[in-house]
Amino acid sequence: MIDTPVTKEQAAMIKVGIVGGTGYTGVELLRLLAQHPETELSVITSRAEAGSAVADMFPSLRGRVALRFSDPATAPLEECQVVFFATPNGVAMQQARSLLDAGVRVIDLAADFRIKDIALWEKWYGMTHAAPDLVAAAVYGLPELNRQQIKSARLIANPGCYPTAVQLGFLPLIEAGCVDTDFLIADAKSGVSGAGRKAETHILFAEASDNFKAYGVAGHRHLPEIRQGLSGISGSPVGLTFVPHLTPIIRGIHATLYARITREEDFQSLYEKRYAAEPFVDVLPAKSHPETRSVRAANVCRMAIHRPQGGDTLVVLSVIDNLVKGAAGQAVQNMNLMFGFDECLGLSQVPVLP
Amino acid sequence: MIDTPVTKEQAAMIKVGIVGGTGYTGVELLRLLAQHPETELSVITSRAEAGSAVADMFPSLRGRVALRFSDPATAPLEECQVVFFATPNGVAMQQARSLLDAGVRVIDLAADFRIKDIALWEKWYGMTHAAPDLVAAAVYGLPELNRQQIKSARLIANPGCYPTAVQLGFLPLIEAGCVDTDFLIADAKSGVSGAGRKAETHILFAEASDNFKAYGVAGHRHLPEIRQGLSGISGSPVGLTFVPHLTPIIRGIHATLYARITREEDFQSLYEKRYAAEPFVDVLPAKSHPETRSVRAANVCRMAIHRPQGGDTLVVLSVIDNLVKGAAGQAVQNMNLMFGFDECLGLSQVPVLP
Amino acid sequence: MIDTPVTKEQAAMIKVGIVGGTGYTGVELLRLLAQHPETELSVITSRAEAGSAVADMFPSLRGRVALRFSDPATAPLEECQVVFFATPNGVAMQQARSLLDAGVRVIDLAADFRIKDIALWEKWYGMTHAAPDLVAAAVYGLPELNRQQIKSARLIANPGCYPTAVQLGFLPLIEAGCVDTDFLIADAKSGVSGAGRKAETHILFAEASDNFKAYGVAGHRHLPEIRQGLSGISGSPVGLTFVPHLTPIIRGIHATLYARITREEDFQSLYEKRYAAEPFVDVLPAKSHPETRSVRAANVCRMAIHRPQGGDTLVVLSVIDNLVKGAAGQAVQNMNLMFGFDECLGLSQVPVLP
Amino acid sequence: MIDTPVTKEQAAMIKVGIVGGTGYTGVELLRLLAQHPETELSVITSRAEAGSAVADMFPSLRGRVALRFSDPATAPLEECQVVFFATPNGVAMQQARSLLDAGVRVIDLAADFRIKDIALWEKWYGMTHAAPDLVAAAVYGLPELNRQQIKSARLIANPGCYPTAVQLGFLPLIEAGCVDTDFLIADAKSGVSGAGRKAETHILFAEASDNFKAYGVAGHRHLPEIRQGLSGISGSPVGLTFVPHLTPIIRGIHATLYARITREEDFQSLYEKRYAAEPFVDVLPAKSHPETRSVRAANVCRMAIHRPQGGDTLVVLSVIDNLVKGAAGQAVQNMNLMFGFDECLGLSQVPVLP
Secondary structure (H helix, E strand, C coil), X not given: CCCCCCCCXXXXXXXXXXXXXXXXXXXXXXXXXXXXXXXXXXXXXXXXXXXXXHHHHCHHHCCCCCCEEECCCCCCHHHCCEEXXXXXXXXXXXXXXXXXXXXXXXXXXXXXXXXXXXXXXXXXXXXXXXXXXXXXXXXXXXXXXXXXXXXCCCEEECCXXXXXXXXXXXHHHXXXXXXXXXXXXXXXXXXXXXXXCCCCHHHEHHHHCCCCEECXXXXXXXXXXXXXXXXXXXXXXXXXXXXXXXXXXXXXXXXXXXEEECCCCCHHHHHHHHCXXXXXXXXXXXXXXXXXXXXXXXXXXXEEEECHHHCCEEEEEEEECCCHHHHHXXXXXXXXHHCCCCCCCCCXXXXXXX | CCCCCCCCCHHHCEEEEEECCCCHHHHHHXXXXXXXXXXXXXXXXXCCCCCCEHHHHCHHHCCCCCCECECCCCCCHHHCCEEEECCCCCCHHHHHHHHHHCCCEEEECCCXXXXXXXXXHHHHHCCCCCCHHHHHHCEECCHHHHHHHHHCCCEEECCCHHHHHHHHXXXXXXXXXXXXXCCEXXXXXXXXXXXXXXXXXXXXXXXXXXXXXXXCCCCCCHHHHHHHHHHHHHCCCCCEEEEEEECCCCCCEEEEXXXXXXXXXXXXXXXXXXXXXXXXXXXXXXXXXXXXXHHCCCCCEEEEEECHHHCCEEEEEXXXXXXXXXXXXXXXXXXXXXXXXXCCCCCCCCCCCC | CCCCCCCCCHHHCEEEEEECCCCHHHHHHHXXXXXXXXXXXXXXXXXXXXXXXXXXXXXXXXXXXXCECECCCCCCHHHCCEEEECCCCCCHHHHHHHHHHCCCEEEECCCCCCCCCHHHHHHHHCCCCCCHHHHHHCEECCHHHHHHHHHCCCEXXXXXXXXXXXHHHHHHHHHHCCECCCCEEEEEEECHHHHCCCCCHHHEHHHHCCCCEECCCCXXXXXXXXXXXXXXHHCCCCCEEEEEEECCCCCCEEEEEEEEECCCCXXXXXXXXXXXXXXXXXXXXXXXXXXXXXXXXXXXXEEEEECHHHCCEEEEEEEECCCHHHHHHHHHHHHHHHCCCCCCCCCCCCCCCC | CCCCCCCCCHHHCEEEEEECCCCHHHHHHHHHHCCCCCEEEEEEECCCCCCCEHHHHCHHHCCCCCCECECCCCCCHHHCCEEEECCCCCCHHHHHHHHHHCCCEEEECCCCCCCCCHHHHXXXXXXXXXXXXXXXXXXXXXXXXXXXXXXXXXXXXXXXHHHHHHHHHHHHHHHHCCECCCCEEEEEEECHHHHCCCCCHHHEHHHHCCXXXXXXXXXXXXXXXXHHHHHHHHCCCXXXXXXXXXXXXXXXXXXXXXXXXXXXXCXXXXXHHHCCCCCCEEECCCCCCCXXXXXXXXXXXXXXXXXHHHCCEEEEEEEECCCHHHHHHHHHHHHHHHCCCCCCCCCCCCCCCC
C-alpha cells in the first residue's frame, strides 16, 4: 500500500502534541488530526509504548499516521504550539504549567481543570489539586457557551461527555428561565467506550454485551461538572438528579432530560433560535427521536424537544458521539477557535450510518 | 439425537393451547411449557405455518416439542383447559368468548383486555372493541397485585412488559403514599425483542445494533395501562411521564423511575417488606444496580432503591426479561395460580449469565 | 445548525446521479460523495420516497445533503456525467442503455453486468438478461486487476463485496501459479448490512444479534463471480468452495482463504510486491490478524498471509468494509479512474476505531 | 423474594465441590448444578473472594445458590464425592492427586490432562507437567467417543470447546475412512466468553463488539488436542489446519469443516446413524444451516452436512454453546455417567431463543 496522507501545506501548519495517546480519546484525536489540513502531528507520548509505531497499535492508522510513541520524559512537547492531554485525571495538572510557561497552549481532555471549586473537585476526584491557580485561569471549553473566552484561552478544560450532552440539552431552557430548576432530571445512557480503554472486568464484551444497567446512581463525577455549568447559566444553584447507564453500543451518549415547565414558551422555537448559528448543534423538527448513530464518528449534537400529551413536563432528547463532540472533536473545535482557524476545519466528517 | 422431553405423568396434566405461536412470546411459551411438569402442549395455531412442525421453525425446540402448527379454523382449542393468545392486538377479543363458553380458561398476552375504560382503549389501539363485557370480567394478571382474583379468574389480561417493570417498581411507594404522584417519571429501556418478530426496517440488525434511541415520546400504548394501574393503587389519577427507549439487547427491560418524596420513610425496608413473600420479585441490597442479564430467560423482577445524595428524589431501578416476567413467564405464573399449582412450577430456570 | 458542506469549486465538478438511494449502498454513496471535492450530487431517485428530503430519511446527512428524492420516471439523469445504480439486481440492465446512449457513464453496484457468461448469469439470478451486449462491453471494476480498462470504460460492473475480498486475497497466489487451484477454499464472514436494507425476518436484530451461522452453502450468487475472476487470472477453471457466514457486525467482511502450496515462494514478499503501488490494499506484516474494524468506513482491503506450522497449507486473511471497498467506495474509486481524477480523491477517510 | 431452589431429596444426593468458581465455566457449573436433582453444592473455592457470597458476585444466582466462596487452603474438598476444576491451566495437575487419593472423583475443565504426549503438552502450555502419571490415568471426557471408559473413570479430562465442536463434526467421516485426512480444515468461530472472564484489553466490549478477526493462526493450544483426537480415531496422524476466529457473540462456537472426499458415501445417512442414539448430538436435515443460538445455554451439538454443487469437498457445520456442551454441560454429562445417573439429568434446559 502506498500512503495516502491528506495533502497539507507545511508552512501554514501548527505543531501538535498529544500526551497519552493509547486510549480511546487519544486514537480519536489521531483520527481527526490526521485529516486536519492545518496541523502537523509532531509528538505523541506513551511510557508503556515508547518507541513503537502508533500504527502498530492502531492498524486503522496504517498509511495515515507515521508517528512513533515517545517517552514522556524526553518528548519535545515544548516545541509544539498546542498539546492535548488525553491522560487519566491528575496528569495534566502536574505537567501543564511548564508547557504554558513555554508558550504552548494546552487542552486537557481529562477533568483536572473543569471544576472551579477546588475543594469540591478534591472531594469528587479523591486527590489534592496540584495547580489551583491554573483552574482559575482555565476556560471551560464548551464553545456554545464560551466561544469568546476560548478564542483567547491558553488553557482549556475540555468538557466531559455526559456534561456536553446534558448542558447543551438544558441550556436554552435555563437561559430562558422557564422551568423549575429545583427538580431537573438527566437520565443518560452511554456507550462502553466512555469507560475508556482499560482492562477491567465489568466492561468486557461478555459482561457488557446484551446487557443494560445503571451505575453510579449514588454519585458520578460528572454531576458536579453539570451542576456547575447549569448553575452558572441559571445564576443560582440547580437541583439535578443525574443517572448514568451503560448501553451496549461502542460510541454514543443519549441524554433524556426532564424538566417541569414554569412559564409557557414556544419551546421548539426557543431551541431553534438558540442554536441557529451553531455549526455543531442540530435541533431536529418537533416530534423527532434522534438516534446515537446519526452522530456516529462526527462532531455534532442533535436534539429534539417533546411535550408529551401537552402536559407540564418537557422532555429533551440529546445525542452526541462521546468520543467526538464529547471529547476529541470538541477539543479540535476548541483548538480551531484558539488558533483562529475556521471552527469547522477538519471536522466535516459525515456520520457513519449504518 | 434421541428426544429428551421432561418426564411427565399424563394423568395429572392439563391440555394447553396456544393461538399464534410464531412470534417471540409464542416461542417463549413453548420453551417454558416444554419444561412444565403439569401441562401437555396440545394445540398451537398459525395460519401461515399450518401443517409444518414447530421445531422446523424454531430449531431450538428440536427433540423437545413434537407439535405441528394447526390451522386456526379447525384447531380443537375447545378441548384444552387453557388457551394462551400470543397474537396481535384485536384477535383475542374476537375469539375468547367461544372458548370461555366452552369452559376453557383464557390468558391473553396481548392488550385486548387490559384497559377497563373501553373508550380509552379504542383511542389508543385504534379499533372498536368487540367484547366490552369480557373486559369487565377479565382480571389484570399481575400476581403481586391481584393474586386472589387471578386464582378464580377465567379470563386473564396478561400485563404488558413495560407496565410490569414500572408498576412493580412504583407499587410500594404509591401504596405507602409517600411520593408526589403528580410528577412521576418512568424512563424505560427495552430490548429489541419487545418489538416482536415482525419484518420491519427499523428493527433490522443493521439499524438497531450499535444504536440507542427513544421512541413514542408523544405517547406509547403502555402509558394508559400503567396509569390505570398506578391510579388504581393510589385511589386517584397519577401524573406520569413515560419515555420508552430501544437498546441493542435481545431481551430485557430496565425501568429507571423517579419520584419526589413527600413523606420520609425507610424506603429500602418498605420495599423489602412489600415483596418479602413474593417468589418472583427480588429487592436487591441498598446501592445495587440490577442488570438486565441478571434476569435473562428467567421469571423474576429485580429492583434497587436509591436516594442520591440524600436529596428529595427517589430513584428506583427495576429490571425484567420482557419475554418472561414481562410476557410468557408471567402468563405461566397466572396459569399456575388459576389451576392451583405451585406458583413457581415450571418457572425455576436460573437466569443465563453471561 | 448552520450547514457545513465541503467547499467545492463548481466549475470543475461533475454532475452525479444515483438510482435507488434508499438502501445501504445508496446512503454510503451519499456519505462519500458529499465529501468528494469534484462531484455535485444532482439527482437521486426513489419511487417510494419521491419528493421527500434525503436527510429526512437519513438524519446523518442533515446539513450535508440538501437533495430530495426524485421520481425515477422524470428524473433528469441524462444531464449527469455519471450515474450510479444502487438498485436490486435486474434494474440497471433495463435502464443503462438509454443513459449510455446519452453519453452518461454508468456504474452498476448490482450484479447485472458482472458475469460474462449470460446463461450462467441467468441460471444464478433467475431472470432473462435484458442487455447481453452491454455485459460484453462492461468492464469489471476491480482496479487492482483492471485499472487501465476502467479508465476508458463507459459502463462499470462494480464487484460484489465477497468477490472483492476473496479475489484480492487469492490474486497474487494465482498470478504466481504456486497453489493447487483445484481445491481452493474461501470461508467468508459478512456483517449484516451485506444483506441490504430490506424488511426481512432473518436479519432482525433479535434474530441476527448474539448469533452466528453459515448460509447459502449449497450455492451463493457470488460464487460464479469469484470463479470467473480467479479462472480469468489462472487461465483455466479453478475449483473453489465458498461458504458465506453471517456475523453480528454491521459492516465488514472477513475472508479466510485456504490453498495448498504446489511451489515454494516467499509468500509474504510476493504479496507485498504485488500490492506495493496499490493505494487501497494493505499487506500487513507477517503473523498479523487483520480486524474488520481496522477498515471500518474506509476504502481499504487489509490482508495477512500465514503458513501455519510451516505446513503445505497457506492461509490468507482478507478484510474489507463491505459497503466501502466492497461497494460504494470502490464505485467512487472507479469513477475517479474514469474521469481522470486522483484515484484517492474523496476516499481519504480514516477508519473509525473503536 | 422467597427462595425457589429445586426440591431435592437429600439422601440420594452427592456432594459436589468446585475449585475456582469465579470464571465463566464456574458460574455455568453453578447454574447447571443448582438445577440438578442429585447434587448438593457443598464447596466452592476462590482465594480472592473467600468469605463472600457467590450470589453477590453473580446476582443471577440470588435465591438459588446460598453458598459462600471458601479459601482453597482450608476448603473441605475431600468431603465431596466429585470436584470440578474450573481453574486456569496448571492448577488441577497440582491438586488432583490428593483428592483422588481421598477417593474423590475429579473432573478438570482445564487442559491439564487432555494431551497424552507430555512433551507435546509442555511445549504448547509452556510449563512442566506436575503429574504425568495422572495424564495416563485420565479419561478424555467426550462421551460420544469414550462413554464406557468415562463410566468407570476417576479422573476426567473435560474436552476443550473447539475440540468438542470439531471432533464431533469430523468423527463420522474419519471413522468411516472416506475423506483425505492429510488435508482437513477447521475454520472455527467462537463467542467472546471463550476467552474467559479475564481483564484483558482485546476482549473489551469496545474492542470486540462490531468487529471480527482471526487469531492464533500460527498455532492454538486446541490444535494438538484436536489432532490427538482425530488421529486416535483415524489410527494414523491427520493433517489439520485449524483457524480460530473471534465473533461478537457471548456464547457459541460455529465450526465450519472442510474435507476432500476419497470414497463415496451417503454422508447424511452416515451422520444420522452415527449419532442416532446420542442424547446431545442433533444431526439436522440435509441443507440445514445450524445457528449458534439454537443451542444457546443448552448441552447440545447440532450439525449439518453439505456437499456444495455435488463436488468433491464436503462441508460440515457444527455448533455448540462453548460454556455448556463445550465446558460445564459436558462436565455434568460426564459426572452423570461416572455416578450412574441418567446421562441427561439436570441437562434438559431448552435453548434460549431469541
